[in-house]
Amino acid sequence: MEKSNKDILDNPDLKKNPWSPPQEYFMALEERVHLAIKEEEESTPSLISRLKPSLMLFLMFGIIAGIGYLSLKLTDALQKPSAIAEKDGIMALIENGYLKSSFIEEYYDEIDLGNLYSDAMQEITFERIMDENLSEDELMDYIDY
Amino acid sequence: MSIDQEIITAYNDGMEDYAFNLIIRHYSTRLYNHIRKLVPSHEDCDDILQNTFIKVWKYLPEFRSESSLFTWIYRIATNEALTFLKRERLRNIISLGSKEAEVASRIESDPYFNGNQAQLKLHKAIASLPPKQRIVFSLKYFEELKYEEIAEITGGSIGSLKASYHIAYTKILNLLEKE
Numbered sequence: 635m636e637k638s639n640k641d642i643l644d645n646p647d648l649k650k651n652p653w654s655p656p657q658e659y660f661m662a663l664e665e666r667v668h669l670a671i672k673e674e675e676e677s678t679p680s681l682i683s684r685l686k687p688s689l690m691l692f693l694m695f696g697i698i699a700g701i702g703y704l705s706l707k708l709t710d711a712l713q714k715p716s717a718i719a720e721k722d723g724i725m726a727l728i729e730n731g732y733l734k735s736s737f738i739e740e741y742y743d744e745i746d747l748g749n750l751y752s753d754a755m756q757e758i759t760f761e762r763i764m765d766e767n768l769s770e771d772e773l774m775d776y777i778d779y
Numbered sequence: 780m781s782i783d784q785e786i787i788t789a790y791n792d793g794m795e796d797y798a799f800n801l802i803i804r805h806y807s808t809r810l811y812n813h814i815r816k817l818v819p820s821h822e823d824c825d826d827i828l829q830n831t832f833i834k835v836w837k838y839l840p841e842f843r844s845e846s847s848l849f850t851w852i853y854r855i856a857t858n859e860a861l862t863f864l865k866r867e868r869l870r871n872i873i874s875l876g877s878k879e880a881e882v883a884s885r886i887e888s889d890p891y892f893n894g895n896q897a898q899l900k901l902h903k904a905i906a907s908l909p910p911k912q913r914i915v916f917s918l919k920y921f922e923e924l925k926y927e928e929i930a931e932i933t934g935g936s937i938g939s940l941k942a943s944y945h946i947a948y949t950k951i952l953n954l955l956e957k958e
Contacts, residue, residue: 674833
């Protein structure tokens with residue numbers, strides 16, 4: 635079966651072109667091609683019309699970039715530098731003591747650190763007196779001191 | 780002196796119009812027959828042929844004789860036909876319809892088809908091939924070009940062209956077996 639089909643494809647008549655163009659087609663073709671070339675050359679786009687797509691692309695890019703910038707600005711995403719500057723200002727106020735930076739700092743400010751230290755020292759001294767077996771003279775010296 | 784050499788010599792001597800007219804006169808029939816086997820209607824073939832000659836005229840100053848003039852012109856014509864076939868195929872995919880039956884009926888009712896029944900069956904089978912296979916089959920089977928020449932026209936390796944031709948040939952045999 636395959637052999638018979640291969641014979642069909644080997645038939646040289648099959649290789650002949652079964653189509654014929656309309657009468658005088660090739661006679662008119664040369665003239666039509668020249669005409670088409672002339673039309674194409676005449677309709678060659680000017681510099682502006684050739685640059686128009688690029689300009690439009692550039693304009694669109696500008697518009698998109700502008701919209702992007704505005705939306706970022708409106709959503710404060712571009713406020714970071716000034717926000718940092720503001721924070722720096724606040725830090726300066728904290729460092730200069732005009733502002734309380736936290737609850738802990740505020741709490742410690744209300745405590746008299748000098749008294750706290752002397753109270754602690756007193757406790758230590760008392761403990762030492764109680765712990766060590768000081769003689770009466772030593773004790774008197776310590777009180778005088 | 781071959782006709783290709785005469786054309787190139789005339790063009791290099793500044794007789795561009797004469798050289799171009801020689802190209803049209805020498806290649807019209809051959810290119811028409813080549814393209815006509817690839818596309819289903821005379822009108823489409825005519826458009827492709829005209830576009831081919833327009834491109835030949837446009838790019839002739841860039842022709843550097845690295846390949847033969849025949850190969851170079853055939854490459855332009857084949858690319859034009861391939862672009863057309865791909866566009867047609869895409870249109871068929873978008874319209875979600877099988878156009879095989881439509882193409883077959885177009886060949887049958889074509890007023891410019893003068894072939895016999897065996898030729899009709901063969902060309903209906905060829906019309907069912909994908910564009911690239913159709914081109915490779917046509918260049919090998921009808922034009923009887925060497926694979927090296929086909930590779931210069933279509934690009935691609937000789938191995939892939941041989942495989943493509945073998946697949947196309949087998950498909951056509953299978954289709955002829957069915958009928």
